[in-house]
Amino acid sequence: MVAVQRPRRSVLYMPGSKARALEKGRSLMADALIFDLEDAVTDDKKVEARQMVVEALQKGGYGKREIIVRVNGLDTEWGLEDIKAISRTTADAILLPKVENERQVLNLVDLMNKSGAPESMSVMCMMETPLGMLNAKEIAASSERISCFVMGTSDLVKDLQARHTRERLPVITSLGLCLLAARAYGIGIVDGVCLDLNNDDAFAEICVQGLALGFDGKTLIHPKTISVANSTFGPSKEAVEKARSIVAAFEEAKKQGQGVVVLDGRLIENLHADEARRLIAYSDAVIALEQSA
Numbered sequence: 001m002v003a004v005q006r007p008r009r010s011v012l013y014m015p016g017s018k019a020r021a022l023e024k025g026r027s028l029m030a031d032a033l034i035f036d037l038e039d040a041v042t043d044d045k046k047v048e049a050r051q052m053v054v055e056a057l058q059k060g061g062y063g064k065r066e067i068i069v070r071v072n073g074l075d076t077e078w079g080l081e082d083i084k085a086i087s088r089t090t091a092d093a094i095l096l097p098k099v100e101n102e103r104q105v106l107n108l109v110d111l112m113n114k115s116g117a118p119e120s121m122s123v124m125c126m127m128e129t130p131l132g133m134l135n136a137k138e139i140a141a142s143s144e145r146i147s148c149f150v151m152g153t154s155d156l157v158k159d160l161q162a163r164h165t166r167e168r169l170p171v172i173t174s175l176g177l178c179l180l181a182a183r184a185y186g187i188g189i190v191d192g193v194c195l196d197l198n199n200d201d202a203f204a205e206i207c208v209q210g211l212a213l214g215f216d217g218k219t220l221i222h223p224k225t226i227s228v229a230n231s232t233f234g235p236s237k238e239a240v241e242k243a244r245s246i247v248a249a250f251e252e253a254k255k256q257g258q259g260v261v262v263l264d265g266r267l268i269e270n271l272h273a274d275e276a277r278r279l280i281a282y283s284d285a286v287i288a289l290e291q292s293a
């Protein structure tokens with residue numbers, strides 16, 4: 001049985017205080033939308049933005065896109081009311097910023113339960129502080145309700161007193177720690193945002209790097225970057241065809257009593273067949289999501 005992963009190739013932040021962005025989200029081909037109440041919203045608009053997001057979710061129209069709301073932290077004056085209000089909506093997940101330990105996750109889960117959040121509403125964690133990186137394993141293991149890690153590379157670079165560079169060496173250890181923790185505990189993980197909106201080549205390159213590192217997709221700040229994220233993180237037609245031929249060759253070998261087979265000069269073992277099945281199931285999930293839009 002192959003565990004089908006929810007597509008998160010493109011995950012677009014939309015400021016909760018921007019009515020036009022919330023409207024536009026209904027027609028964009030992003031796999032997931034983050035309705036942001038945190039950093040994209042100024043303090044004087046926090047309460048209004050919460051109400052706007054609740055109303056947008058009540059109105060609906062976002063199809064099968066994954067709906068994520070990033071609340072303010074519980075150490076702010078808005079966090080508690082954000083969690084109470086969003087728990088009563090149809091959002092798929094609450095995204096908690098600046099997660100650094102298990103206690104923050106358990107507090108959130110407790111508040112969601114007390115506020116009547118459905119069991120299906122998951123928790124996502126922004127991984128964006130040095131302590132969060134060091135505690136990535138503890139955080140990933142803290143609750144079965146966690147569905148995904150979201151890298152916050154802007155806050156991370158700031159806290160590390162590092163620099164944003166094209167090859168991202170300053171954050172590579174942090175990305176690796178979070179990837180290890182996410183994969184070890186079977187949760188999703190999406191890469192951080194690219195702040196440079198005027199360099200398409202750099203954006204494409206950073207998506208390819210994110211894919212190679214093992215991310216499921218990329219968080220985005222502008223709709224124009226959705227298609228590159230979708231094509232980079234989505235399985236190509238050729239990759240799916242190849243996966244089908246791997247599964248077929250391996251099944252045939254098994255019938256012949258063999259545990260391995262050579263296909264196009266490469267050795268195929270059980271692990272390759274498993275990965276090929278995962279890719280086929282993932283491709284089916286992507287097609288189903290695209291057809292529903």
Ligand SMILES: CC(C)(COP(=O)(O)OP(=O)(O)OC[C@H]1O[C@@H](n2cnc3c(N)ncnc32)[C@H](O)[C@@H]1OP(=O)(O)O)[C@@H](O)C(=O)NCCC(=O)NCCSC(=O)C[C@H](O)C(=O)O
Pocket residue numbers: 012013014015020021022024025036039040126128151152153154155156192193221222223
């Ligand atoms: C960056 C922007 C401020 C640019 O906005 P704007 O000048 O309006 O862009 P355009 O004129 O090019 O927009 C064209 C149309 O697209 C719509 N639009 C733009 N951005 C979005 C969006 N994010 N979601 C939905 N729709 C969007 C515009 O309304 C235009 O529509 P139309 O009227 O039909 O022409 C803006 O893109 C923006 O605000 N982006 C999001 C910024 C944000 O959310 N930042 C916070 C999250 S990132 C973060 O916090 C990372 C993490 O925590 C970390 O630490 O790393």
Ligand SMILES: [Mg+2]
Pocket residue numbers: 039128152154155
């Ligand atoms: Mg941040």
